[in-house]
Amino acid sequence: MSTPTADPGDIESVLAGLTESVAGAEMLIGDQISEEYEQDESLTVDPCRPTAVFLPRSTAEVSQIMRLADHHRVPITGRGAGTGLSGAAVPRNDSIVVSFERMNEIIEIDTENHVAVVQPGIRLNELDEALKPYDLVYPVYPGEYSASLGGNVNTNAGGMRAVKYGVTRHHVLGLEVVLPGGEVIRTGGKFVKSTSGYDLTQLMVGSEGTLGLVTEITLKLHPRLPHCATVLAPFATLDSVTEAVPRIVDSGVSPLILEYIDIMTMSATAEFTGLELGIPQEIKDTALAYLVVMLENSHESRLEEDTASLAEHLSELGAMDVYVLPSNAAEKLIEAREQAFWISKANNADEIVDIVVPRADIPEFMNRVAALANEYEAWIAGCGHAGDGNVHLGVFCGGDPHKRDRIMHELFDASRALGGAISAEHGIGLAKREHFLTLEDPTKIELMRRIKTAFDPNGIMNPDTIF
């Protein structure tokens, strides 16, 4: 596939066409473009100033720019809240950014079908607030709660609650999508079941802005369970944590969250956030990993019963102790856990890993991580979604990009050797593209390129991302 380079004349034609066809089109050019539009939260992708930023108010406006951009072969990069970690929202200097900040309405909360219909610019925390009065919840809970739903759809965001509820993909029932030529299609609907041609909804989810622009999202909601409890259990080894995980799932308590936090991350987090959980020094000195389990229930008595049974179970599984956290401490711990990325960033992490492996292989993977850290004289620490095999690691190697790339390559390779994948939830973007192209099966890459061409024959959608 060709990756076009737009020349200034083409871009001007698009902008002129847009001014002509969209009354009151809001567009930023030159110095009007603030730095935020040049970047996302990726640690390694260099910011880049786009030619223009377009702030559409409607699907019709999105359709106009897509039609013009496709005609003039000008690259388009979609943007939500810019909280992505792989550079998929970082434009090229010949790109137009389409930023969805003004398409941020909740179109409908449908309490009969348990569905919300939203525009892509709405943020997770805004949607959550709007759903509370209805006792409904959109349960996907990635670390960054100011992320937009449009961004979540494009990266197939995951997070802590995937062990119970799955990821974004499992909650997107339908989409409105503007294709590069400007055509608007609607996929799926307010239902879970459909076998009526290929599932275009699922193909769009996780496509990182490379196939089209999502302008409306139909989301599956769940009853919001009122009671929850959090249990923290220190273990002497990470192996014993991960061995405990399938047994907890087997037991039928249906955990909402099953996280491990390694000792280094726990101390850094505690220090950074001032978190004090009342764990005796003796345990702090000997525990090498912590398991955090959160349960939820519609009945308080059942929750108490399950929490007691979980605590007993954890002791049998080798926990050094079990702490049922008071709700304020639990909230702080989960908040602190969400801060892990920012803590890593503040500590000058060189890269963040979001590898996934089969959950039973976490110990083997972590052994490989330790060996690599040793071999490269780097510091690699983290925490992760033990329930679903998603390992987050901060890689600290003193700012040497060459060393960083070698370590990352080896980590990805180790994950793939265990039947895992390069990215569980952050996406490939620009940051992991070279690793992806080197390590993934060329037959699959070729197939994905042909799918890309089926949507975007002129290659204008977020070029250089993924491929």
Place this chain on the structure above:
Amino acid sequence: MSTPTADPGDIESVLAGLTESVAGAEMLIGDQISEEYEQDESLTVDPCRPTAVFLPRSTAEVSQIMRLADHHRVPITGRGAGTGLSGAAVPRNDSIVVSFERMNEIIEIDTENHVAVVQPGIRLNELDEALKPYDLVYPVYPGEYSASLGGNVNTNAGGMRAVKYGVTRHHVLGLEVVLPGGEVIRTGGKFVKSTSGYDLTQLMVGSEGTLGLVTEITLKLHPRLPHCATVLAPFATLDSVTEAVPRIVDSGVSPLILEYIDIMTMSATAEFTGLELGIPQEIKDTALAYLVVMLENSHESRLEEDTASLAEHLSELGAMDVYVLPSNAAEKLIEAREQAFWISKANNADEIVDIVVPRADIPEFMNRVAALANEYEAWIAGCGHAGDGNVHLGVFCGGDPHKRDRIMHELFDASRALGGAISAEHGIGLAKREHFLTLEDPTKIELMRRIKTAFDPNGIMNPDTIF
């Protein structure tokens, strides 16, 4: 896209090549081909004898035939257990059928990752038996339990338990797929989360054999909950049944099954299966619809508590009475409900509908159904998955195919007007292709055709199916 017609010389070249390259290749030709390979369970698709049936034993053998067939442009139709209802397993007379009956092994039951890895020929009932000793379950439960997993993946089979567990799509974590040129790719893995390029797994699910042949499936398993209870509630109107549904979901009892059965189907089913549920004649005479709710739980006491609360709730929601069925009666009722298709077939139904609409729109849809039955002097009755908006109807119009097609077109149109879809779980196949091509957005069909070409440039995979 061209739909090739293979000439006898091409087919002979494939068969000769196969004999040469696959030692002991098992192939059926001419009179060796029994009638079962000419059909599936569709009521309207005419049987057709293929040129040959190939019974591969391994992925390598599948790869060989795909390479040869693609080279010689000979159509390939994959076949599982042949229980499909839309003709997607019905070949053309210039096709080779690849039947997976000898690739029917369970490769692995992984109790640490809660995953099963299976070959496509394994049947749902065989997998279920194998999982019982591990207290694990593959929870997708379409009506026909002798269906193969490969067929389930290709039709994205749904069934009664979708209201709790979702459909096949939500349980397929990874696939091995042979592409038309013979290349073998592996997608996904033993994990729920991945954003590493386009989701080829989800694109294959529901593709009805038109993109490639699935040779291995990685399935997500769940803990098998030991206790279940079934409640049957007659209602005076179908509206009151469907109005009750979201309230039951809200209540947090997390029903496993939420089915409605209309009065005609209930009496036909009772008569056909000899089912006697002990419902007083007075209720039988006045109830127009029945709601069946099944609950499951890991704790017997909680199940009892939930069942009592559900029964009370149903009374408040207008049920004429509430029967908690003894387990043998409940089993019989669910079995009888599964027989609905066979009962319709035995009663000479002209077609079976598996339309989906947003579940709150079932009453409006059923009003339209009643009007159509009246207008066309037909009899249209059924039952359905009230929890997920999936309506199954038998259409009886005295064997007039022209009238049948007009009714079907109107039913599909009514579903689409409500934001629904043509097929929830049976697929488009050959049976609904014309309706699909007439009613679906041409932009989406064109896009799907381009995706098809990305996988299958020579158009050999199950030609005429879907498109």
